[in-house]
Amino acid sequence: MANPFAINKEMQDGLSIIHLEGYLDAHTAPQFEAAIQLEIDAGRFQIIVDCAKLTYISSAGLGVFMTFVEEVREQGGDIKICGLAPKVQQVFEILGFSTLYDLCADVPACVQRFADAPVKEF
Amino acid sequence: MANPFAINKEMQDGLSIIHLEGYLDAHTAPQFEAAIQLEIDAGRFQIIVDCAKLTYISSAGLGVFMTFVEEVREQGGDIKICGLAPKVQQVFEILGFSTLYDLCADVPACVQRFADAPVKEF
Amino acid sequence: MDPLERKFTLHVPSSTKNLMMIREFVSNICAQAGLNEADTGKVELSVDEACANVIEHAYSHDTSKEVIIRATFDNKDLRIDVEDTGLGFDPSSIQQAEVERLVAERKSGGLGMRLITSFMDEVRYEFEPGQKNVLHMMKRISKK
Amino acid sequence: MDPLERKFTLHVPSSTKNLMMIREFVSNICAQAGLNEADTGKVELSVDEACANVIEHAYSHDTSKEVIIRATFDNKDLRIDVEDTGLGFDPSSIQQAEVERLVAERKSGGLGMRLITSFMDEVRYEFEPGQKNVLHMMKRISKK
Ligand SMILES: Nc1ncnc2c1ncn2[C@@H]1O[C@H](COP(=O)(O)OP(=O)(O)O)[C@@H](O)[C@H]1O
Ligand SMILES: Nc1ncnc2c1ncn2[C@@H]1O[C@H](COP(=O)(O)OP(=O)(O)O)[C@@H](O)[C@H]1O
Numbered sequence: 110m111a112n113p114f115a116i117n118k119e120m121q122d123g124l125s126i127i128h129l130e131g132y133l134d135a136h137t138a139p140q141f142e143a144a145i146q147l148e149i150d151a152g153r154f155q156i157i158v159d160c161a162k163l164t165y166i167s168s169a170g171l172g173v174f175m176t177f178v179e180e181v182r183e184q185g186g187d188i189k190i191c192g193l194a195p196k197v198q199q200v201f202e203i204l205g206f207s208t209l210y211d212l213c214a215d216v217p218a219c220v221q222r223f224a225d226a227p228v229k230e231f
Numbered sequence: 232m233a234n235p236f237a238i239n240k241e242m243q244d245g246l247s248i249i250h251l252e253g254y255l256d257a258h259t260a261p262q263f264e265a266a267i268q269l270e271i272d273a274g275r276f277q278i279i280v281d282c283a284k285l286t287y288i289s290s291a292g293l294g295v296f297m298t299f300v301e302e303v304r305e306q307g308g309d310i311k312i313c314g315l316a317p318k319v320q321q322v323f324e325i326l327g328f329s330t331l332y333d334l335c336a337d338v339p340a341c342v343q344r345f346a347d348a349p350v351k352e353f
Numbered sequence: 354m355d356p357l358e359r360k361f362t363l364h365v366p367s368s369t370k371n372l373m374m375i376r377e378f379v380s381n382i383c384a385q386a387g388l389n390e391a392d393t394g395k396v397e398l399s400v401d402e403a404c405a406n407v408i409e410h411a412y413s414h415d416t417s418k419e420v421i422i423r424a425t426f427d428n429k430d431l432r433i434d435v436e437d438t439g440l441g442f443d444p445s446s447i448q449q450a451e452v453e454r455l456v457a458e459r460k461s462g463g464l465g466m467r468l469i470t471s472f473m474d475e476v477r478y479e480f481e482p483g484q485k486n487v488l489h490m491m492k493r494i495s496k497k
Numbered sequence: 498m499d500p501l502e503r504k505f506t507l508h509v510p511s512s513t514k515n516l517m518m519i520r521e522f523v524s525n526i527c528a529q530a531g532l533n534e535a536d537t538g539k540v541e542l543s544v545d546e547a548c549a550n551v552i553e554h555a556y557s558h559d560t561s562k563e564v565i566i567r568a569t570f571d572n573k574d575l576r577i578d579v580e581d582t583g584l585g586f587d588p589s590s591i592q593q594a595e596v597e598r599l600v601a602e603r604k605s606g607g608l609g610m611r612l613i614t615s616f617m618d619e620v621r622y623e624f625e626p627g628q629k630n631v632l633h634m635m636k637r638i639s640k641k
Binding site: 359360365 | 503504505506507508509510514515517518521522525526529560563
């Protein structure tokens, strides 16, 4: 069977880094939602979502980004996204997510982006 | 989509080595059959089938081994098989193929086997 | 049947667990129909969205209900229908809200139909509430 | 429907091209049913063999015909039926030849049914030639 879904979390200099792997669809999105909720509940509002190993995303996965982004920004934080494969990137772009979110090349680029612009302005 | 099927051939000291990859089922077995037929037509009866990258076999694939083995043995040759993954090996064993064919660990072991016993006795 | 037409049908319980298997079904058909990788991804996602909608909106995650996916292709077009027997909806009533507004309102929905209409060449919805609602989707097969 | 029972159906044109998609369908269901990897492999192969027989023997590769696979499981058993409308066969008439004899006679056939009966816990064939022939296969779900 095809690659299922996995989430791994690490902290780096006060930033929460969430690594996604496999398929993020309506079945697995609730796990991702719970992972982000955990950060917010712990008062950690600077979140990097690393999609380097994400092979698929549907609107249910995108919905998770939408649900939380205002809240973390109100707290002076942000959700910054990196490592999008072309197929995944295309979905972000069609829905206008590329103007809404900072999409970076990789984790270091997201870290740098947090230093330069803690909250995305748009 | 899952790993499809591929065949690669090489010659080594007069032995024909056929490397199988992916799925050998009723759909892909005719390709394998044609590859073995080509060897026989060229008068090459010492054939090693390397299954190290074979992920699946059904009876249609096993049928190819059965179709040709007598003919090559009558010509003083053999079909020797190596690199079976446990899942594939199990199918060979259930059908009694492990007494009918020399099943070796890898290509060098098959080469050695051809030196020791050109035709399997049983 | 037109000798060049191929028909496939999949019935699965209405659960998001089955979305992966639905996508694999679709991607196999796309490969046979000769779609390139990019178009295969678009069709896969569109069918996933349509089925996720059936599971959520038509059947409210009642796993005793069935999602039905029918696919046919010839050498020009691939057509996929997703069928449910729920209450249906009036597609013209769906607001095409801007993503910015959805974010401001902390809504996460409303993206699925937008992806489907962007990715497929034709989308048509036929509904008979409680009887049979079908989302018809068509993708033209462009020569690789 | 028993809330613990899950039903899946796949209809595909009668072509060996579709065996891969049939195996993916089966392996997804096995995963959901909780079968371990070894048993999943056995069920996958058995269904492949049954469908290859339908494609070859029932329909002689006529791709306008349809192979139908039905699967259900609860927490004890996984049942898969493979259905055709061909002429059927009398399973008792199939000789269980030794592989050695088949090789000596240069026959390659006769292995499929043997694999199915080795790998499944129950196999039953019901036939009404030209109407509906069904190979019923059952695998018990052993706790991992
Ligand atoms: N199969 C369906 N049955 C009933 N309502 C549906 C169906 N598909 C879509 N809808 C309605 O259309 C709306 C928009 O769907 P969509 O764009 O996919 O966004 P979302 O599902 O995230 O709300 C849904 O909120 C729902 O009201
Ligand atoms: N669905 C079917 N319709 C008609 N005949 C069948 C069917 N399945 C099996 N058979 C008959 O049973 C025989 C044995 O099948 P099998 O053991 O799978 O070997 P093979 O298919 O390689 O001959 C076939 O040769 C065929 O005569």
